[in-house]
Amino acid sequence: MWFLSKGFAFYVFELNCQLSTVNCQLSTINYKKGGVKMIILHEFSSCPYCRKVRRKLDELELEYDRREVPRNREQRTKIKELSGQIKVPVLEDSDGTAVNDSSKIIEYLEKNYG
Ligand SMILES: N[C@@H](CCC(=O)N[C@@H](CS)C(=O)NCC(=O)O)C(=O)O
Numbered sequence: 001m002w003f004l005s006k007g008f009a010f011y012v013f014e015l016n017c018q019l020s021t022v023n024c025q026l027s028t029i030n031y032k033k034g035g036v037k038m039i040i041l042h043e044f045s046s047c048p049y050c051r052k053v054r055r056k057l058d059e060l061e062l063e064y065d066r067r068e069v070p071r072n073r074e075q076r077t078k079i080k081e082l083s084g085q086i087k088v089p090v091l092e093d094s095d096g097t098a099v100n101d102s103s104k105i106i107e108y109l110e111k112n113y114g
Contacts, residue, residue: 049102
C-alpha cells in the first residue's frame with residue numbers, strides 16, 4: 001500500500017513537472033505570437049498616422065494586434081482610459097505602457113525595440 005501511494009505521488013509529481021514544462025512552452029509561444037502579452041495598436045484602419053505606425057511595427061518585425069476604434073467619439077472609452085485622449089493611433093505595449101501620437105509611438109518603438 002505504502003509502495004503504491006509513493007508510486008502514485010511520484011506519478012503526480014512527474015505529471016506536474018511535465019505540465020509545467022508544457023505551460024512554460026505555451027507561454028513562450030503566447031509571448032512570441034503575442035497571445036496575452038501582445039502589442040496592441042488601437043487605430044482606424046484608414047488613418048494615415050496609424051499606417052505610419054504599422055509600417056514601423058512591420059519594419060521592426062514586431063507582432064501586434066490591431067483594434068479598430070469606434071468612429072463614435074463617445075464610445076472611445078478604451079483609448080481614453082489608456083491615453084487620456086481620443087485620437088488614434090494609440091499603442092498599448094505588452095507591459096501596459098500606452099503611447100499616443102504617431103511620432104511619439106515611433107520614437108518609443110525605436111527606443112525600445114529598434
Ligand atoms: N498628431 C496625431 C494626429 C492623429 C490624428 O489626428 N488622428 C485622427 C485620425 S487620422 C483622429 O483620431 N482624429 C479624431 C477623430 O477622428 O475623432 C498623430 O500623429 O498621431
